[in-house]
Amino acid sequence: MRTVRRLLLPFYMMLGACMPVQNTETATRAAAVPVQAASTLPPMKSFSVPRPAPSVASNADIARDFLDLSFMLESGRALPVFTRFEGPISVRVTGAPPASLGPDLTRLLHRLRTEAGIDIALTGAAQANITLQAVTREEIRRALPSAACFVVPNVTSLAEYRSLRRTRQVSWSQLRSRETLAIFLPNDASPQEVRDCLHEELAQAIGPLNDLYRLPDSVFNDDNVHTVLTGFDMLVLRTYYDPALRTGMTRAEVADRLPAILARLNPAGQGITPRRLSTTPRAWxxxxxxALGPGANAAERRAAATKALQVATAMGWTDHRRAFSHYAMGRLLQATDPASAQDNFVLAQRFFGPGPDTALHRAYVASQLAAYAISAGRAEDALYLLTPHLDTAARHENAALLATLMMLRAEALELAGHVTEGRKVRVDSLGWARYGFGSDWAVRAKLREVGLLNPARRRQGAL
Structure with a gap:
């Protein structure tokens, strides 16, 4: 079972990036920013053709990950049997959905059919296997504080969930077959936040219930770097719905069938050497x-970040979890010790490494390092840091990150004397910012924050 999800919004200079909270038995996502109805900014942009990268993991690792994702809740509780929908899956939308939900849902269902081979389709009928109910953030929070979206088995509405919330009927650990589920999405969040909720919660509604920090390129990871289903995720879901598996199987029965399934679905994974990453300890x-969640003061956060680094070091990690430990420390040191924060971001970038499965992670860190470079007046360094990651953000359909990188690039260009080009890039960023951040005020606030990194603008005191 997934914990309450965090929102890793990609402005990463001085704002909080990752917000973990306490475990629950309901899959949720953290709250989003409200979006206003009208806009005076350029038209919103959206992504068209998906460009997911294929999985680069070995089939041995994928088999292990599949079992841990499918037979365990994030709390650590084991699930006795495998569950999925058997037969075609119908999806309906109720409530008051935002305009962006329809196109994004259509694209996601198409991807699930073509990439994961799942028989899933939208229906206009009064009943469906999965109900997507679009309600206000306040309604969702009254049902589950701190959540912005979540999925529940055996209900079809938020009112029904509220009446059953303390019963076994809505407990994932008691589930033995999947027939009816409901996903509750905010209708007053940014388009990207609604879409991210849609991807995460629909993936859980039809597939695995757990999250694993050891997965670098997956939405099934509590670091929440990936929010759109990846090539790895689609392979997991295709495996989940392979004819060789069925509801009611035990872990041992599924494990027996996985090698043959993966050899057939992912022949490239047969020749890759397993990494066999260690299990992530609860202490980390x-x-x-x-360190990054609510409820702790500054000293407690710093102590927790230090402990995370100590655990990562003691475990001998050199993977993305070690990198994320440095990233978390850098985030906490930004306001009090910028030099040490920058050192930690450099270490994070080093441990994320050059592989394709951590490209998006490196884009996040690049935004931090570029911000330091711009603030120090090093325009060329900032451009060097930013340029490789613009396509990465676009390929992963992260409009908020793409807009932030473009805003940073605009400041670096102007700082380097390329004023006209910089202004053009900034204007081009606004359409993506509208999808990523939603409201005009949020977009303009982002522009101001990025703009004030520029020493010239800081001297002026405003944009």
Whole structure:
């Protein structure tokens, strides 16, 4: 079972990036920014053709990950049997959906059919296997505080969930077959936040219930770097719905069938050497949650971040979890010790490494390092840092990150004397910012924050 999800919004200079909170038995996502109805900014942009990268993991690792994702809740509780929908899956939309939900849902269902081979389709009928109910953020929070979206088995509405919330009927750990589920989405959040909720919660509604920090290129990871289903995720879901599996199987029965399934679905994974990453200890998870989540003061956060680094070092990690430990420490040191924060971001970039499965992670860190470069007046360094990651953000359909990188690039260009080009890039960023951040005020606030990194603008005191 997934914990309450965090929102890793990609402005990463001085704002909080990752917000873990306490475990629950309901899959949720953290709250989003409200979006206003009208806009005076350029038209909103959206992504068209998906460009997911294929999985680069070995089939041995994928089999292990599949079992841990499918037979365990994030709390650590084991699930006794495998569950999925058997037969075609119908999806309906109720409530008051935002305009962006329809196109994004259509694209996601098409991807699930073509990439994961799942028989899933939208229906206008009064009943469906999965109900997507679009309600206000306040309604969702009254049902589950701190959540912005969540999925529940055996209900079809938020009112029904509220009446059953303390019963076994809506407990994932009691589920033995999947027939009816409901996903509750905010209708007053940014388009990207609604879409991210849609991807995460629909993936859980039809597939695995757990999250694993050891997965670098997956939405099934509590670091929430990936928010759109990846090539790895689609392979997991295709495996989940392979004819060789069925509801009611035990972990041992599924494990027996996985090697043949993966050899057939992912022949490239047969020749890749397994990494066999170690299990993530609870001590590290809890330290990260304390460092970046709510409820702790500055000293407690710093102590928790230090502990996370100590655990990562003691475990001998050199993977993305070690990198994320440095990233978390850098985030916490930004306001009090910028030099040490920058050192930690450099270390994070180093441990994320050059592989394709951590490209998006490196884009996040690049935004931090570029911000330092711009603030120090090093325009060429900032451009060097930013340029490789613009396509990465676009390929992963992260409009908020793409807009932020473009805004940073605009400041670096103007700082380097390319004023006209910089202004053009800034204007081009606004359409993506509208999808990523939603409201005009949020977009303009982002522009001001990025703009004030520029020493010239800081001297002027405003944009």
């Amino acid at each position: 998870i809890e330290a990260v949650q304390t």
